[in-house]
Amino acid sequence: MHRDHRARLHAVRRGAARGARPQDQEEVTLVTGSPLLSLRDVEVTFTTEAGSLPAARGVSFDVHPGETVAIVGESGSGKSTTAAAVIGLLAENGAVTRGQILFDGQDLAALPHSATSRLRGSDIGMVPQDPMSNLNPVMRVGDQIVEALEDNGVARGAAARRRAVELLEEAGLPDAERRARQYPHEFSGGMRQRALIAMGLSCRPRLLIADEPTSALDVTVQRVILDRLDELTAELGTAVLLITHDLGLAAERASRIVVMYGGEVVETGPALELLRDPQHEYTQRLLAAAPSLASRRIQLAKVTGLAAVAARDLLSVSHGDGVDAATEGAGGTRTDSIIEVSGVSKVFQLRGKGLFSRTEAFTAVDDVSFVIPRGRTVAIVGESGSGKSTVARMMLDLIPPTSGSITFNGERVGGANRAAEVRFRRQVQPIFQDPYASLDPLYSIYRTIEEPLRAHDFGTAAQRRERVHELMDDVALSPTLLRRYPAELSGGQRQRVAIARALALNPDLVVCDEAVSALDVIVQSQILRLLADLQSRLGLSYLFISHDLAVVRQIADHVCVMQDGRIVEQGTADDVFDQPQTPYTQMLLDAIPGAGLELGVAS
Structure with a gap:
């Protein structure tokens, strides 16, 4: 059963960024006007040695200005392929073979590659999943943001370098001026993800695609990153298309959820309504598999x-x-x-920053005991x-x-x-x-x-x-x-x-x-x-x-x-x-x- 995904009343949980629990975040907001992004019966096909392989079929949904829409589904469901089609980053053997991808009324699927490239970054930004493989390891982080600013004509030279520092500060990085001079390997996972957020929002895009932006981060860093992303997009009025397999995260951060399975949209609707009353069998399976604190230890028929x-x-x-x-x-x-682990400690000797500096002791594990x-x-x-x-x-x-x-x-x-x-x-x-x-x-x-x-x-x-x-x-x-x-x-x-x-x-x-x-x-x-x-x-x-x-x-x-x-x-x-x-x-x-x-x- 397919919900009416064109419904205009949605439960918006901006309270997540303020620390409210999900069940308390039911402020109702009326979404009006034309959608910023509208997918109409989109099909994406990959050409392989075995022939044409459809990876997405008949995909339709809307994203309004300032709205966060989450696409959820298991690996291979077509959610990342759909996002790549929107931003024009499909692999060389992939193409939109049917339907329309309307961005502010303009069909992106019909545009030449050069025109899509101009929109990318300036109007449509992206925060990819793995920051280590999406940041150039031999370029300073600040230089990479400067490059994005210059490529999109936002700023050049000294102005671009100042703006890069400001963007890192906005993304919540302390000591941003020093951090801008560092390389990705000198950042923690959370810091690298903030740098990607800064880069994705550097040109003040109207739509931001966040593809599993925090899947590799621990829960506390994840919350800090998502709170900051919520604050920035709310300030800018940016619409967000969130790609995730985490239903709890989707419920907490999105106003609407689109469920994909086997390359098709099987259900869509207001987030809390969909999660509390799932209509499609696959959505029910996703919810049954989702870990939560309501769950208990997996119970099996235990042999003694x-x-x-x-x-x-x-x-x-x-x-x-x-x-x-x-x-x-x-x-x-x-x-x-x-x-039995008894009183275990581990001290590493770390080299100082200078060429002739002394090593410094770092205690990674301190007097740990358990059985x-x-x-x-x-x-x-x-x-x-x-x-x-x-x-x-x-x-x-x-x-x-x-x-x-x-x-x-x-x-x-x-x-x-x-x-x-x-x-x-x-x-x-x-x-x-x-x-x-x-x-x-x-x-x-x-x-x-x-x-x-x-x-x-x-x-x-x-x-x-x-x-x-x-x-x-x-x-x-x-x-x-x-x-x-x-x-x-x-x-x-x-x-x-x-x-x-x-x-x-x-x-x-x-x-x-x-x-x-x-x-x-x-x-x-x-x-x-x-x-x-x-x-x-x-x-x-x-x-x-x-x-x-x-x-x-x-x-x-x-x-x-x-x-x-x-x-x-x-x-x-x-x-x-x-x-x-x-x-x-x-x-x-x-x-x-x-x-x-x-x-x-x-x-």
Whole structure:
């Protein structure tokens, strides 16, 4: 069922930038006049070796001056393709083959490329998703903004340089004059995103396209960035087309939502109305998959801890000594905790800014202690720079702690015993954030999963082949994919391959470092349920590192909150989320987009 997307009454939540909760932001604003942007039955087609491939079909919606409209949908739904068609940045093999893209009454689809280029930047700005790949690494940030100003005829020379500093200040960067002289690698992720916002708004465009502008940022930085974007666009009267897979963010920031699936618009309407009363089956699925604080720990039919360990031991015996579960400590006695972190600190020696300057000590992790019970999930949450990934690297024995100790199954991690180190490498496996970067692009999927088995001399070639097929079945992937390469798989499929590789040696502990943060909500939900199911069946223990507290709420039994290298609060997930003890934890919870929304489908 398709809503009337031409309705003129919309719930506008400008209160989000003022800290109001979403359910309180129902100030009704009458949208009048002609739309600034109007898509009419737009079709985008890509020419491939296999023929013409339609990526968007029959797309229609309006964006009025000063209005924020969000396009939501899973990866491959066509939302970014639609945005690229509006701004004229489709790949060379892509084209608008039908319909109209009317910007202030002018059909952009019918304009020559040169005319579209003149509109880009001056009338239509863009804030792309990944600031590191969209900023030139060998140009100073200020020079890149100057280039945008000069290319669009806004200012030149000294005037452009002054204006670049002003724009960085407007975007909320402190010490903007010094920052303008720095390179992108000297900025944090949030600072780089602010620089892109400054660049996108540098020419005071009437329409700003924000494509997943904060998906890689932690919740507190995300809120600061989006608040600043709201303030700037409100001051300028700029319309915003927000592309996101985060329904909470869309509900909090947009007046209307357009839901896309399979290249088509399946539902559109006022944001809160659509989320509280979704009509289309796909919108209902999106809402059911969206993590929120209303959700609880994923509940599965759990086997008892004893039965799970017995199943693992049986599996280990069936595959020979090469992948022994090794769940006993050094003294041969099973412990309740699989790993114990005791008073761990990590101090890095950083070089000063001058050529002959002395090194300076930087404490990344300060006196951290916690345990992971066998068969349970412990999550470490906190802002970027809080030290959580450094803790994970020490637990994986990738870097040594400066002080303190880490004990795994009764044996100290990082000792001189070579046999113990090899055993540890088998029993503790990582799953990283970006499966495309962590999988060798030159290895087939079969070779990728088989590689740890080869490295640890597991069985014969026939036994390895059998194990690879078992693992593909464990992660619900078809064996027909084994001959393919990572580039031929979707993001969700690649992450399942990464999980299969991590499980190849029957580990006791899996370290998940932002393992689902790059995935859209439906795939994210599938991976979280897969992890929970594998834990239930195999008795796995997880360390789950994440900046997304809504995801942590679904997967974790115990939560440690880190700030500036220290654990400031820890407890059961219910205690931490329902009764936070520190202002910092409360701030993290308050920053989750859409956490207080009453959605139409229970998640």
